[in-house]
Amino acid sequence: MDRRSGVLMPMSSLPSPYGIGTMGKSAYQFVDFLRRSGQKYWQLLPLGPTSYGDSPYASFSSFAGNPYYIDLDLLVRDRLLKKNEISSLFWGNDPERVDYGVIYQNRFAVLRKAYERGSQLFADEFAAWRSQSGPWLENYALFMALKAHFGMRSWVEWDDEDIRLRRGDAVERYRRELSDEVSFYAFLQFLFFRQWNALREYAHEKGISFIGDVPIYVALDSADVWSEPKYFQLDADGVPSEVAGVPPDPFTEDGQLWGNPLYDYDEMKRDGFGWWIRRIEGVGRLYDVIRIDHFRGFESYWAVPYGEKTAKNGRWRKGPGMDLVGILTSWFHNLHFIAEDLGYTTPEVEKLLADSKLPGMKVLEFGFDPDGDGDYMPHNCPYHSVCYIGTHDNETVRGWVACLDRRTRSFARDYMHITEDEGWCWGMIRTGMASPCELFVLQMQDALELPRSARMNTPGTASGNWQWRMRPDALSAELSRKLKAYTHLYRRC
Numbered sequence: 001m002d003r004r005s006g007v008l009m010p011m012s013s014l015p016s017p018y019g020i021g022t023m024g025k026s027a028y029q030f031v032d033f034l035r036r037s038g039q040k041y042w043q044l045l046p047l048g049p050t051s052y053g054d055s056p057y058a059s060f061s062s063f064a065g066n067p068y069y070i071d072l073d074l075l076v077r078d079r080l081l082k083k084n085e086i087s088s089l090f091w092g093n094d095p096e097r098v099d100y101g102v103i104y105q106n107r108f109a110v111l112r113k114a115y116e117r118g119s120q121l122f123a124d125e126f127a128a129w130r131s132q133s134g135p136w137l138e139n140y141a142l143f144m145a146l147k148a149h150f151g152m153r154s155w156v157e158w159d160d161e162d163i164r165l166r167r168g169d170a171v172e173r174y175r176r177e178l179s180d181e182v183s184f185y186a187f188l189q190f191l192f193f194r195q196w197n198a199l200r201e202y203a204h205e206k207g208i209s210f211i212g213d214v215p216i217y218v219a220l221d222s223a224d225v226w227s228e229p230k231y232f233q234l235d236a237d238g239v240p241s242e243v244a245g246v247p248p249d250p251f252t253e254d255g256q257l258w259g260n261p262l263y264d265y266d267e268m269k270r271d272g273f274g275w276w277i278r279r280i281e282g283v284g285r286l287y288d289v290i291r292i293d294h295f296r297g298f299e300s301y302w303a304v305p306y307g308e309k310t311a312k313n314g315r316w317r318k319g320p321g322m323d324l325v326g327i328l329t330s331w332f333h334n335l336h337f338i339a340e341d342l343g344y345t346t347p348e349v350e351k352l353l354a355d356s357k358l359p360g361m362k363v364l365e366f367g368f369d370p371d372g373d374g375d376y377m378p379h380n381c382p383y384h385s386v387c388y389i390g391t392h393d394n395e396t397v398r399g400w401v402a403c404l405d406r407r408t409r410s411f412a413r414d415y416m417h418i419t420e421d422e423g424w425c426w427g428m429i430r431t432g433m434a435s436p437c438e439l440f441v442l443q444m445q446d447a448l449e450l451p452r453s454a455r456m457n458t459p460g461t462a463s464g465n466w467q468w469r470m471r472p473d474a475l476s477a478e479l480s481r482k483l484k485a486y487t488h489l490y491r492r493c
Helices: 025-036 072-077 083-087 100-121 123-132 135-149 170-177 179-205 223-227 265-270 274-283 322-331 347-356 397-403 406-416 423-434 477-489
Strands: 004-008 041-044 209-214 242-246 256-261 289-292 300-305 315-318 336-339 360-363 385-388 439-443
Touching (some): 025 041, 025 179, 025 477, 072 083, 072 100, 100 123, 100 179, 135 170, 179 209, 209 274, 265 274, 265 322, 274 322, 336 347, 336 360, 423 439
Parallel strands (some): 004 041, 004 439, 041 209, 209 289, 289 336, 360 385, 385 439
Antiparallel strands (some): 242 256, 300 315
C-alpha cells in the first residue's frame, strides 16, 4: 500500500429513514465524501447477518450478507416494494441509534414482500446467480429456513436430532419441505450482493477501496459450524469441549469469554486449509484489503472449558502459525492483508507477524504512558504498519480524554501539541496523519468530534453496543475541506 488514509465507518451507522444504514443513497454519498476529502479507504465492520447481541463478529454465516443492509428505496426503484409499504412502518425514534428490536420485527416482513414479487420479476437472473454461488449459499439458506422452522433457536437445540446432526436423508428431506423458505433466504442474498456489487463498482470508479474484517472465529450458531462440523472441536452431539476467549488483562478482570467454537486445525490442515481458502475467497467478494481479526490467535489461542462463566480458567494452545498464514498470504495475489496484532503479545507472535510480512496495527490511544516509550507512540511506529486513533472497541477521542488521569493527559497534550483552537479530536487526527505509518485510519466519530456516547463497542459487555448512527446532516462541505487539508499536508492524498 502507498501512503494513504481512510475512515472507519460501519455500514449500520449510515443515516437512513429506515432505522439502520444500508447500501443505498447514504452509502453513495459517503463514497463521495471520502473522495472529496482525499481519502483512499472506507473501512467497514463485518457485513454478515447478525444474531443475538447484534455483534457483527457473531454472524450466522461467514459468507452471507446482512439483510438489514439491503436498501429499501432501491427495492422500490426495482418495483419489488411500494413506498407506502415501508414509510408506514415504525423504524425507531432516535436517528443516532439503531433499535435492533424494531428492525428485527419489521425488516423481514417487508423483505418477504420483495421476495414474493422479485422471485418472478428477477426469476432468470436469480436462478443464474444462485447456481453460480457455490455450496455456502444453499447451506446458509437451508440453515436459516431451519432456524425459522425451529423458532429461531440455536441449531444445537433443534428438536429433530437427525437434521441437527445432518444424519441420513434429513438434509434433503427438509430442503424439499422448506423449499420456499430456503428460496426466500437465498433471494435475500441475491438482493444483498446485487446492491453491494453496484456500490463497490461505484466506489472503485471514485478511487475508493474497501477494508473489511475477517473475524478469526465463527459463531457456534452458524451455518459454518452446522454444515461442516468436522472442522471444529465438537463432540458427537455438536457441543464444544472448549471455546474461544482472551485471558484477563488490565482492561477486563475476567478476560473476555467469546464462546466461539475452536477450530480443529489438524483436520483443516489435511486438505490444505481449504475451509480458510474458501472463506477468504468469499470475503474477497466484498473487500480489497482484509484485516485479520485477532491475528495472534494463529500463533496460540486461549481455550476456555465449555460452560465456564468467565475466561479466567483457560489455557494457551498452539495455533497453526505460518502453515495457515503462509497459505493465505500467497494464495490471494489480488488482496492485501492487515494483521490485527493487538492484545497479549509474545516473541512468538512478533515472529509470526515478521514472517508473514503483514503490516500490524498501532493504536494512538494506547501510546501515551508518561513513563514509557512503547510501540504505540507515533515516533516508534514503523512505516509498514497501520495507525488508528482507536478501533471500534475503543473510546472516541473525547471519551478517551475524559478518562485520562491528569499526568497522562498533560503528557499526551504536550507530545501532540494539542491546542484549544484545534482541539483533541483534530489534534489526534493530525498526529495520526503525520505518523510514518503507510496507512492511517480514523473513526468517523472522531472527525465529527462526538462524545463517548458514540462509542461503537465496549468489549466484555453484552448490551448497548453496535448502535451508533451518524446524523443525516453530518457530512458538510466544511468537514470535507478540513479533512482533505490534513490529508494533503501529510502527503496522504
